[in-house]
Amino acid sequence: MQFITILAVASLMAGMALAEIPCGGSFNGFVKGLKKEAMSQGHSKATVDPFFANVRQDPKTLKADRSQGVFQMPFTDFSQRLISQNRIERGRKKSEQYDAVFNRIQKKYGVSRGVLLAFWAFETDYGSFQGNFNTLNSLVTLSHDCRRPALFRPQIFAALKLYEMGDFNPVKTTGAWAGEIGMVQMLPADIIENGVDGDGDGKVSLKTSPEDALMSGGKMLNHLGWRRNEPWLQEVGIPKNLDWSKTGLDHQMSTREWTKLGVQPRQGKLPKLQASLLLPQGRKGPAFLAYPNYRVYFEWNKSFVYVTTAAYFATRLEGAQRYNTGNPDPALSGNQMKQLQRKLKKFGHDVGKVDGILGKLTRAAVQKEQLRLKLPADAWPTIELLEKL
Numbered sequence: 001m002q003f004i005t006i007l008a009v010a011s012l013m014a015g016m017a018l019a020e021i022p023c024g025g026s027f028n029g030f031v032k033g034l035k036k037e038a039m040s041q042g043h044s045k046a047t048v049d050p051f052f053a054n055v056r057q058d059p060k061t062l063k064a065d066r067s068q069g070v071f072q073m074p075f076t077d078f079s080q081r082l083i084s085q086n087r088i089e090r091g092r093k094k095s096e097q098y099d100a101v102f103n104r105i106q107k108k109y110g111v112s113r114g115v116l117l118a119f120w121a122f123e124t125d126y127g128s129f130q131g132n133f134n135t136l137n138s139l140v141t142l143s144h145d146c147r148r149p150a151l152f153r154p155q156i157f158a159a160l161k162l163y164e165m166g167d168f169n170p171v172k173t174t175g176a177w178a179g180e181i182g183m184v185q186m187l188p189a190d191i192i193e194n195g196v197d198g199d200g201d202g203k204v205s206l207k208t209s210p211e212d213a214l215m216s217g218g219k220m221l222n223h224l225g226w227r228r229n230e231p232w233l234q235e236v237g238i239p240k241n242l243d244w245s246k247t248g249l250d251h252q253m254s255t256r257e258w259t260k261l262g263v264q265p266r267q268g269k270l271p272k273l274q275a276s277l278l279l280p281q282g283r284k285g286p287a288f289l290a291y292p293n294y295r296v297y298f299e300w301n302k303s304f305v306y307v308t309t310a311a312y313f314a315t316r317l318e319g320a321q322r323y324n325t326g327n328p329d330p331a332l333s334g335n336q337m338k339q340l341q342r343k344l345k346k347f348g349h350d351v352g353k354v355d356g357i358l359g360k361l362t363r364a365a366v367q368k369e370q371l372r373l374k375l376p377a378d379a380w381p382t383i384e385l386l387e388k389l
Helices: 027-040 045-052 059-066 075-082 083-098 099-111 113-124 135-144 149-164 188-194 210-225 255-260 293-300 305-318 334-346 360-372 381-389
Strands: 235-236 272-277 288-292
Touching: 027 135, 027 149, 045 149, 059 135, 075 305, 075 360, 083 235, 083 305, 099 113, 099 210, 113 210, 135 149, 135 334, 149 188, 188 210, 188 235, 235 305, 235 360, 255 272, 272 381, 288 305, 288 381, 293 305, 334 360
Parallel strands: none
Antiparallel strands: 235 288, 272 288
16 A cells, blocks of 8 residues: 655755745646746756656546545554455564664664565565656646645656666656655655665665665655654553643653553563653554654654654564554544534634544644533544534
8 A cells, every 4th residue: 555755855845935846837838838937947948858858647646646545544454454464474574584684774874674674665665666656747747736736846857867877767766646656655856855875786776676675765764853762652551641732743751740530551662762751642552752763754754644654664574573453433524524524624623634534633623622611632533522612
């Protein structure tokens, strides 16, 4: 199963406001504009013309972009869908098979093997399905579409640079629908900045070389701010009388302070770090302490449920036990969640797009309204909250 991974490429995105980026209109006219822009950047006509010669608009890419309803699922359902015993066993075998590579990554970038194994598993099922979308067609299609042109347009010119380097074929290079390439799914600009020749053959081959893909993924996480050799997520047990307003990603305390409030690890010890208490499905469901590295996951993917599942799976691959599901209140349906988001907007909260997905902004708004209405402020929306609003 493929998911969009939205990677931060600050050097390419700086100063590019949406209003400054043309989109829409005639597709052929849009491509002509791209060619003109490429030549204004110093690329030769002899390079630009063949690069764009066969580009086509891809309706399947647009359909995939509009069909991300899976992210509406609650954490327990989503994680159980993605994490199977087979994936765990294959991950542990991959860990043994590429033990030396993971040791190199740990030493050089400080990224634990479980983190990369989880991405490898979720993005391409350990490399077995890397996507069959023509990468250039997808990038140009998504740039022409006016929903998120600022995200995808810079990637076209990054792909052009890869083409000039001999590392991109505009006709044959394929990957995910959102333009990511290779076993851990990296966008062209990130390949340029973080691609690593992990197997020593003189090339960066993210589609065919696990060593290259894993080393590149480790470097990219390090570049995105991963704190060396620190944990990212840890399951905990929580008391029933906790002040729920202290939970959520907008609140942090030291693990010592959390311990004083009755928060205890289900396994091992708590590190001496700042942490947020994460309740993906409220106070009655699973509970985790999210450390600073957990936030780096959002530079890889913007979905709260994906990020939390990937972070949790990484701990499972390194020996953590299965989380305690608890007995959370039922999740709102997609339509109910959209109704909630519209109500929250009327109350002045920023929830982003009304999409039926319980993301970070919606969670923060839910918690504020729970406090106002004197409900347990655990950021988990319920029918009761919806009715009171």
